[in-house]
Amino acid sequence: MRCECGAKLVSPTSFCLSCGRVHALACGVYVGDKVYLVAIGKVVETLSFEIYDEEESIRNLFEILAEKIHERRVAEVYVSGEDEFKIKFGFENVKRFALSDLKVYKTQPLPFDEFVSKLRVFVIKKEELRKVDIPPEEKIQGAHTTVIGGRLGREFLYKVALCEYVKKIVPGVITGGGSSLGGGVRFKVTRCDERGNVRALLIDGSSVQEIYIVTTAKNKEQGEIILKMLKSVSSS
Incomplete structure (x- = not known):
């Protein structure tokens, strides 16, 4: 197997040491x-x-x-x-x-x-998705500056912000006050809309905060791809 540059490859998917092409x-x-x-x-x-x-x-x-x-x-x-x-x-x-x-x-x-x-x-x-080069800390913005869950809550949002297909994360309103849901601080990605943007929930005891994630997706199909990535990120 040879690369497009003519150099011999170790395997069909290996990196070319001659021209730097990734296969x-x-x-x-x-x-x-x-x-x-x-x-x-x-x-x-x-x-x-x-x-x-x-x-x-x-x-x-x-x-x-x-x-x-x-x-x-x-x-x-x-x-x-x-x-x-x-x-x-x-x-x-x-x-x-x-x-x-x-x-x-x-x-x-x-x-x-x-x-x-x-x-x-x-x-x-x-591979069809557009990437953005925005520092993660600059992606978290919006009118609601409070993020529930303290340090752990912000860590969840920062993990999501590291995704190169996320343009902006907007913490929403906080609801709760009933019985505690238990389980500590959790982050749950729920769905994406027709424009490919993702909705999530940040949960801390009986308090729940909506999180809006603006992505680079052009439609719901591309948004579903990003949603799967964010589900994996938030659970790791």
């Missing part, structure tokens, strides 16, 4: 009977790795996986698996051993083939 849009990691690395580019490349119970073997596995991800110079990795436990296992270890500042997202449990199919469609559609 993979993103990577997926799936944890099932094995750990699978899926690189999404013009082609879909899949590598598999055996899982062993020993701590040293797990370390070696994810160190090798980190090297394979780094070879592709992707900025984003999406983690799925057969169940929530395996997804958490993969997510924590991908982040732990990453060799660059990766954005790592969790998805819902899926069969492997469905994960690969959905990931490919999602990544290709996401």
Whole structure:
């Protein structure tokens, strides 16, 4: 396999050391009977790795996986698996051993083939979205300066503000005063409107605050893509 510049590539989705061309849009990691690395580019490349119970073997596995991800110079990795436990296992270890500042997202449990199919469609559609270069702290604005949840509440909003497809975050009105919902401070992404902007709720005990997230999406279909990313960010 060769790059467009003529240089030989290690794999169809690897980074070209000669011209700096990136051939993979993103990577997926799936944890099932094995750990699978899926690189999404013009082609879909899949590598598999055996899982062993020993701590040293797990370390070696994810160190090798980190090297394979780094070879592709992707900025984003999406983690799925057969169940929530395996997804958490993969997510924590991908982040732990990453060799660059990766954005790592969790998805819902899926069969492997469905994960690969959905990931490919999602990544290709996401490439159509416009990005913004606005400092995260400048994105949080609006008439309501109070954010419930104290430091944790602001941390949730800052995580959302780090998304390059978010233009503005507007804290809304605060309601509550009834019985406590429990569970501490939580952030819940709820839906997107026809213009692709996202609604969310910040919850602290019995208090609930509406959060309006203005995105770069052109329509609801693009907004749904950003909504999925924000759901993963807020739960990590």
